[in-house]
Every structure is written in C-alpha cells, then in structure tokens.
Amino acid sequence: MTNKTSEAPPTKVLVVDDEPQLVRALRINLTVRGYHVLTAATGAEALRIATDKKINAVILDLGLPDMSGIDVLAGLRGWTSVPVIVLSARTDSADKVAALDAGADDYVTKPFVMDELLARLRAAVRRGSVGAGDAVVVTATFTVDLAAKQVTKSGAAVRLTPTEWSMLEMLVRNRGKLVGRQDLLREVWGPSHESETHYLRIYLAQLRRKLEDDPSRPKHLLTEPGMGYRFLE
Incomplete structure (x- = not known):
C-alpha cells in the first residue's frame, strides 16, 4: 500500500x-x-x-x-x-x-x-492568506491589520500607497527578523530591481514620516546598515 x-x-x-x-x-x-x-x-x-x-x-x-x-x-x-x-x-x-x-x-x-x-x-x-489570529500587530505608536490591509495611528487611518504597504507588510510579517535588501526589492519590486537600493531608502523614509513619532529616531522601522531592515513592535 x-x-x-x-x-x-x-x-x-x-x-x-x-x-x-x-x-x-x-x-x-x-x-x-x-x-x-x-x-x-x-x-x-x-x-x-x-x-x-x-x-x-x-x-x-x-x-x-x-x-x-x-x-x-x-x-x-x-x-x-x-x-x-x-x-x-x-x-x-x-x-x-x-x-x-x-x-x-x-x-x-x-x-x-x-x-x-x-x-x-x-x-x-x-x-x-494571512490568518485572523496573527493579522493584527500593535505597537506603541501604530497598529497594522494585515488581513484588512489597514494601518491606524492615534485612532486614525493612515493612507499608504500600494508600494508602501507591500514593504511594510513584508517587514511586519517578519517582525523581529532581519529582512535583506535584495529580498525586499525582489518581493516588492521584482527580480529586475534587485540593485535599486535607493528605492528602499526613499520608501522607508516615507513610512517613517507617516508612522514613527520621531522619524529621525525610529523605534519600529529600523535600518541595519549594509544588510537590510528590521521591524520591531
């Protein structure tokens, strides 16, 4: 058998x-x-x-x-x-x-x-495919609802572009882990953009302006110089 x-x-x-x-x-x-x-x-x-x-x-x-x-x-x-x-x-x-x-x-x-x-x-x-049980991630500054594709800060909805959301979503799903620059570029922009690291700096700066209380001293959207990025709750 x-x-x-x-x-x-x-x-x-x-x-x-x-x-x-x-x-x-x-x-x-x-x-x-x-x-x-x-x-x-x-x-x-x-x-x-x-x-x-x-x-x-x-x-x-x-x-x-x-x-x-x-x-x-x-x-x-x-x-x-x-x-x-x-x-x-x-x-x-x-x-x-x-x-x-x-x-x-x-x-x-x-x-x-x-x-x-x-x-x-x-x-x-x-x-x-995100399950309801792990869909909501709460930080001291903002809340990310992965299933509803929504971000709120101080009780108000934060409007993100599709690219900003894709980048944030990948970081949040890998919260606490280092996400490499090439991994982010490949997943968000596609394999043909793996060398376009300036995209990451631009879009991460936009996310910090929208989500961090002090974008110049981020607590949640962190840069690991030369390696990639990390999301901390």
Whole structure:
C-alpha cells in the first residue's frame, strides 16, 4: 500500500482580459510556476467564475468589452476580499486612484515586466492568506491589520500607497527578523530591481514620516546598515 503525502492545492488565479495574446502569455507563465489559471474575456464571465470557483487572486483589466473593470471590482467587493491586481494600459493617476478606492490591492500598467507582475501577485496572495489570529500587530505608536490591509495611528487611518504597504507588510510579517535588501526589492519590486537600493531608502523614509513619532529616531522601522531592515513592535 502506497502512502500519499497530502499537498496544498494550487493557488487559483483568475485572469480577466480580452487580449488573447496577453491571456496566453499569462497562462503560460503562471502555469509553469504552479498556479491554476482560469480566464475570462468579459466582466460578466469573470463574476460568474469568481462566484462558482474558490479563487485565490484576480488579475483584472479595466477595459473590458461589456463593463468597466471598476464595476467588476465593485461586484467582487460586494462579497469577497480576494486580492485583485489591476492590469491596465491606463496610466492616468485618476484611473489608479479610482481602482484602488474601488478595492484593488495593486495596479500594474501595461506594458509590464512579467517578473514584476509575478512578484506583486505573490505578495497579494500572501496578504490574502494571512490568518485572523496573527493579522493584527500593535505597537506603541501604530497598529497594522494585515488581513484588512489597514494601518491606524492615534485612532486614525493612515493612507499608504500600494508600494508602501507591500514593504511594510513584508517587514511586519517578519517582525523581529532581519529582512535583506535584495529580498525586499525582489518581493516588492521584482527580480529586475534587485540593485535599486535607493528605492528602499526613499520608501522607508516615507513610512517613517507617516508612522514613527520621531522619524529621525525610529523605534519600529529600523535600518541595519549594509544588510537590510528590521521591524520591531
């Protein structure tokens, strides 16, 4: 009798786009990395699949033939908090703000680097899988709710950009541990940006201004010179 080891089911990703070549490229790249890919060319089909199947993440185009991607987002957010990455040719900041306000977790513009999109997808899936028991991290200065993707300070919500949130989320999930510079860059920006260490200085400074009581003397978002960064409660 052969013993079978139980394996976790593959992550299901719904790709919503009406460009066949792009859908094919995404299907190939996601499948070879172990994802189970479902596709939809219209908003109505996307909502039907999302309702019928247990989806772990959605990659969503805004320009669909039957309805706006914003309407699809609204339909999803009416009943699920599944991570949604908007993938769009629209570069106007108003479109990005509208998508994020409608409930998107991230926004990637076309044309895009596949490795960067995959890094953002991994981060979104990881955030979506955070359990309620370890989702809230409280410091003396601010509170991070990983499941709700919210930060509060002195009782008020702190608005973070998607990139700021991705960086903070990785540090908080590894609280107390040293997170290397390349690890942060690879996870937040993608493998093609592993040498762009100035990104880390810029975004960490922004996080400190928003979260630390004294950004010049941080207590929670610490720099380990030459190595990386560390989050302390």
